[in-house]
Amino acid sequence: MLKTILAAGAGLAAALACTAALAATISGAGATFPAPVYAKWAETYKARSGLLLNYQAIGSGGGIKQIEAKTVDFGASDKPLKPDVLAANGLMQFPTVVGGVVPVVNLPGIAPGAIRLSGAVLADIYRGVRTFWDDPAIKVINPRVKLPHARITVVHRSDGSGTSFLFTSYLALKAPHWAKEVGANDAVSWPVGVGGKGNDGVAAMVKQTPGAIGYVEYAYAKQNRMIYALMQNRAGGWVAPTAENFAAAAAGAKWQAAPGFYLLLLDQPGGKSWPITGATFILMHQKQANAQNAHDVLAFFDWAYKNGNPAAQQLDYVPLPEPVKALIRKSWLKIVGPNGQPVYR
Amino acid sequence: MTIALNSTAPLPRRRSAPRGAGFEPVFEGVCFAAATALLASLGGVVVSLMVGGWPALTRFGFGFLTTSTWDPVKEVYGAAGPIVGTLITSALALILALPVAGGVAFFLVELCPAFLRRTIGTAVELLAGIPSIVYGMWGLFVFAPFFSQHVELPLMSAAPPGSLLESLTQGVPNGSGILAASIILAIMILPFIAATLRELLTAVPPQVRESAYGLGATMGEVAMKVTLPYVRRGAIGAVMLGLGRALGETMAVTFIIGNSHDLPKGLFASGSTIASTIANEFTEATSPLHTASLIALGLVLFAITFTVLALARLMLRQPARL
Amino acid sequence: MAVSPARIARRRIGNALFMGACVAVTVLALAALAAILWSLVSQGLAGMNLAVFTRSTPAPGSSGGLANAIVGSIMLGLAAMAMAVVVGILAGTWLAEYAGESRYGSAVRFLNDVLLSAPSILVGLFVYEILVAPFGGFSGIAGAVALALLAAPIITRTTEDVLRLQATSLRESGIALGAPAWRVIGRILWRSGASGIVTGALLAFARISGETAPLLFTALNNQFFSLDMRGPMANLPVVIYQFALSAYDDWRRLAWAGALIIAVSVLGVTVLARVLARERKRV
Numbered sequence: 001m002l003k004t005i006l007a008a009g010a011g012l013a014a015a016l017a018c019t020a021a022l023a024a025t026i027s028g029a030g031a032t033f034p035a036p037v038y039a040k041w042a043e044t045y046k047a048r049s050g051l052l053l054n055y056q057a058i059g060s061g062g063g064i065k066q067i068e069a070k071t072v073d074f075g076a077s078d079k080p081l082k083p084d085v086l087a088a089n090g091l092m093q094f095p096t097v098v099g100g101v102v103p104v105v106n107l108p109g110i111a112p113g114a115i116r117l118s119g120a121v122l123a124d125i126y127r128g129v130r131t132f133w134d135d136p137a138i139k140v141i142n143p144r145v146k147l148p149h150a151r152i153t154v155v156h157r158s159d160g161s162g163t164s165f166l167f168t169s170y171l172a173l174k175a176p177h178w179a180k181e182v183g184a185n186d187a188v189s190w191p192v193g194v195g196g197k198g199n200d201g202v203a204a205m206v207k208q209t210p211g212a213i214g215y216v217e218y219a220y221a222k223q224n225r226m227i228y229a230l231m232q233n234r235a236g237g238w239v240a241p242t243a244e245n246f247a248a249a250a251a252g253a254k255w256q257a258a259p260g261f262y263l264l265l266l267d268q269p270g271g272k273s274w275p276i277t278g279a280t281f282i283l284m285h286q287k288q289a290n291a292q293n294a295h296d297v298l299a300f301f302d303w304a305y306k307n308g309n310p311a312a313q314q315l316d317y318v319p320l321p322e323p324v325k326a327l328i329r330k331s332w333l334k335i336v337g338p339n340g341q342p343v344y345r
Numbered sequence: 346m347t348i349a350l351n352s353t354a355p356l357p358r359r360r361s362a363p364r365g366a367g368f369e370p371v372f373e374g375v376c377f378a379a380a381t382a383l384l385a386s387l388g389g390v391v392v393s394l395m396v397g398g399w400p401a402l403t404r405f406g407f408g409f410l411t412t413s414t415w416d417p418v419k420e421v422y423g424a425a426g427p428i429v430g431t432l433i434t435s436a437l438a439l440i441l442a443l444p445v446a447g448g449v450a451f452f453l454v455e456l457c458p459a460f461l462r463r464t465i466g467t468a469v470e471l472l473a474g475i476p477s478i479v480y481g482m483w484g485l486f487v488f489a490p491f492f493s494q495h496v497e498l499p500l501m502s503a504a505p506p507g508s509l510l511e512s513l514t515q516g517v518p519n520g521s522g523i524l525a526a527s528i529i530l531a532i533m534i535l536p537f538i539a540a541t542l543r544e545l546l547t548a549v550p551p552q553v554r555e556s557a558y559g560l561g562a563t564m565g566e567v568a569m570k571v572t573l574p575y576v577r578r579g580a581i582g583a584v585m586l587g588l589g590r591a592l593g594e595t596m597a598v599t600f601i602i603g604n605s606h607d608l609p610k611g612l613f614a615s616g617s618t619i620a621s622t623i624a625n626e627f628t629e630a631t632s633p634l635h636t637a638s639l640i641a642l643g644l645v646l647f648a649i650t651f652t653v654l655a656l657a658r659l660m661l662r663q664p665a666r667l
Numbered sequence: 668m669a670v671s672p673a674r675i676a677r678r679r680i681g682n683a684l685f686m687g688a689c690v691a692v693t694v695l696a697l698a699a700l701a702a703i704l705w706s707l708v709s710q711g712l713a714g715m716n717l718a719v720f721t722r723s724t725p726a727p728g729s730s731g732g733l734a735n736a737i738v739g740s741i742m743l744g745l746a747a748m749a750m751a752v753v754v755g756i757l758a759g760t761w762l763a764e765y766a767g768e769s770r771y772g773s774a775v776r777f778l779n780d781v782l783l784s785a786p787s788i789l790v791g792l793f794v795y796e797i798l799v800a801p802f803g804g805f806s807g808i809a810g811a812v813a814l815a816l817l818a819a820p821i822i823t824r825t826t827e828d829v830l831r832l833q834a835t836s837l838r839e840s841g842i843a844l845g846a847p848a849w850r851v852i853g854r855i856l857w858r859s860g861a862s863g864i865v866t867g868a869l870l871a872f873a874r875i876s877g878e879t880a881p882l883l884f885t886a887l888n889n890q891f892f893s894l895d896m897r898g899p900m901a902n903l904p905v906v907i908y909q910f911a912l913s914a915y916d917d918w919r920r921l922a923w924a925g926a927l928i929i930a931v932s933v934l935g936v937t938v939l940a941r942v943l944a945r946e947r948k949r950v
Contacts, residue, residue, distance in 0.1 A: 039890055056805075060629055159604075160417070194605065194615045209519035383820065384774070387778050478904070479703065483707075488702075643786075643788070647789055654781050658777055
């Protein structure tokens with residue numbers, strides 16, 4: 001009896017192990033930020049074309065590592081690689097969607113959008129220099145808000161993330177002290193504060209701690225109905241974190257002047273631009289050994305650019321402006337197969 | 346074998362070894378290979394950790410263990426914060442879990458009515474079957490607010506300034522931190538220690554307990570002075586296994602420990618453990634030095650676990666005091 | 668000769684305190700269990716429906732289930748157990764029957780315990796270095812190997828303990844009948860210790876069922892239904908990890924449902940192991 005079971009089990013295991021995947025599969029790995037929208041696009045695309053696009057959110061660092069090791073067909077990173085790094089590894093990158101980072105607070109009696117914060121003030125709070133909510137610098141930009149004499153509890157990310165990269169890059173841009181003392185990276189040595197794991201952890205900590213301040217991706221702020229702050233953009237206006245304002249930041253940016261699309265959408269010009277915006281990027285090798293694979297990847301993203309906008313917006317992402325998409329398609333001509341010809345036109 | 350003297354049948358060939366003995370060395374060899382394969386895989390783990398962490402170890406030297414700066418921007422990595430956090434949370438978890446596990450084990454063996462025994466025993470072991478990520482999620486969303494409201498805030502406001510209690514309760518009272526993580530860890534390792542202690546106590550020969558009762562000892566005295574010393578060796582082994590589990594626990598801790606790489610200043614302050622640091626940062630780490638530092642952290646964790654287990658072995662080797 | 672009444676009273680009080688403390692901590696432990704189970708069951712059942720078992724993981728906003736993750740976890744678990752059981756039983760047999768008190772034997776025994784308590788994240792890193800990076804991709808096979816490395820020490824230990832418990836007379840009777848050692852082990856000892864060994868295997872399976880960290884670096888995950896173990900495979904722990912920390916309600920519901928499934932299956936396996944252990948005692 002036992003022998004029969006064992007034999008059957010072994011046979012089944014052998015059979016299953018030899019089964020190839022049922023359809024053509026392309027693989028990608030990297031950033032967690034766009035994982036939901038890539039998953040949504042992949043699901044719709046599979047129904048339409050039969051192609052399986054398996055994307056795994058292992059983090060931007062992991063995505064970069066994997067594409068450099070050529071263990072995936074494309075990598076994804078919230079942090080764009082600098083042009084010299086791209087060239088050194090024979091990679092090219094292009095953006096797919098845009099998102100925003102939103103400062104959120106927990107102050108009783110303050111409605112969403114009732115409080116204003118500037119980049120300089122935010123940097124001072126996160127440096128631990130301004131420790132009470134009724135600090136003069138905060139009061140002066142919030143003349144009509146009753147701020148309590150409560151200690152500010154700073155919440156930041158404990159894990160490395162593109163959200164932190166965008167946030168710290170913005171602080172470094174607006175506050176020279178921050179740039180010197182802490183710098184910008186997906187993981188930094190935070191001067192003060194508690195760390196939450198993931199956007200979820202930060203959101204939970206902020207919600208559970210009166211007097212807390214944190215930063216989260218727009219989707220989390222919206223889904224958790226958090227109290228967000230208005231921020232001052234380059235044009236001087238106080239803007240709210242909304243999809244239109246993220247799109248305004250993306251539209252106002254000078255993509256043509258950015259080699260390798262290396263552009264952080266921070267503090268972009270435009271009256272409605274949200275100052276802490278960023279795109280997420282796809283990394284691919286310029287010289288592809290398997291032209292068909294590369295063709296399939298680009299065909300997927302072309303389809304997503306044409307048809308994926310509604311799905312992206314439904315999930316609280318911001319699609320790229322059309323002119324940018326045209327630029328991206330032109331850049332795809334750089335991806336060539338073994339015969340030197342572009343894999344996708 | 347008896348042979349009739351006048352039989353004409355051929356003499357049976359004398360076998361000097363049992364039939365099938367030729368296979369014996371093969372079998373023994375296969376078993377030996379399996380045992381050695383386990384050994385080799387452990388060696389492989391250590392070697393890969395050393396190879397991977399080498400750049401960080403050579404760059405920072407011994408200072409890696411004593412510096413508490415962990416700065417991915419300036420590329421300075423010091424492991425003191427995670428190391429201290431690991432040791433403190435595991436020790437605290439053990440201190441919290443041990444009396445509870447012991448009490449549960451004694452309850453199940455001595456006090457519990459027979460019809461409840463199986464249910465309560467299974468219930469305690471059920472704690473072990475809950476995935477550790479559930480502990481993390483429960484810890485952050487359910488336990489932390491409760492802990493902050495009912496324990497941290499009262500203690501912090503009740504502590505007289507300048508007292509030991511005040512310095513112990515430093516930190517942010519939002520329910521996360523070293524003590525909160527230790528409590529969650531304690532709940533996690535509780536079932537392992539309790540189940541093992543219970544099995545040990547059940548295996549104590551009845552004569553040992555009966556003789557103590559016969560001398561007029563109370564139940565408590567029999568438990569603490571007779572059965573517990575009797576199972577001391579196995580109990581220490583159980584404790585060590587629980588400690589090993591606590592040292593390596595990742596998911597449950599990382600949600601609620603606050604994740605700050607500085608040395609924790611108080612029980613309510615944020616800290617970090619080695620396992621949570623690796624889990625948090627490994628997939629995102631791009632620079633080779635950052636990755637190497639994380640792997641070096643893993644090597645340190647392995648060294649700590651190894652030391653704890655070696656100590657346990659050493660303690661068990663000492664002759665039992667009769 | 669008479670003991671002072673004060674002393675007796677003290678001892679009685681001490682005994683009462685002891686018993687009270689035992690009951691109190693048991694209530695405390697059960698309360699913690701109840702609190703966690705309450706969250707797990709209420710949230711898990713809220714997300715549970717037939718689709719969870721029949722449809723694959725969806726993108727947020729679409730309907731779906733956990734079918735690919737469940738099947739993937741079963742496949743990974745079975746593959747891991749196949750490897751772990753073979754290595755574990757053979758290694759445990761060697762320790763019990765052939766190693767004796769040799770120093771190499773003690774070393775293997777000790778290092779087996781070390782591997783048993785090794786943080787699972789380190790095992791995952793190790794398998795990543797040898798099976799993922801060189802071969803250019805995440806695979807179910809790498810995941811199964813990582814899980815097997817975590818399960819094998821448990822089986823080794825329980826097999827050794829079970830075999831040592833077998834009466835020497837069993838061995839002697841086998842040898843007296845002219846059987847070589849391997850026959851004695853295979854035909855007699857393994858059979859008489861079968862339920863104990865199976866118990867050990869079940870406990871090992873329960874242990875690896877909830878492991879997330881090693882799979883993160885080896886088998887990763889797969890959005891779609893795949894039976895190909897040479898590529899990334901969906902599995903429950905990683906799916907839970909990704910979905911629980913997302914912003915989308917339907918993903919979080921699935922995460923809790925998945926957590927409930929793991930908890931229930933681990934409980935089922937543990938109960939099965941105990942039933943088997945009781946059968947053994949009855950025989």
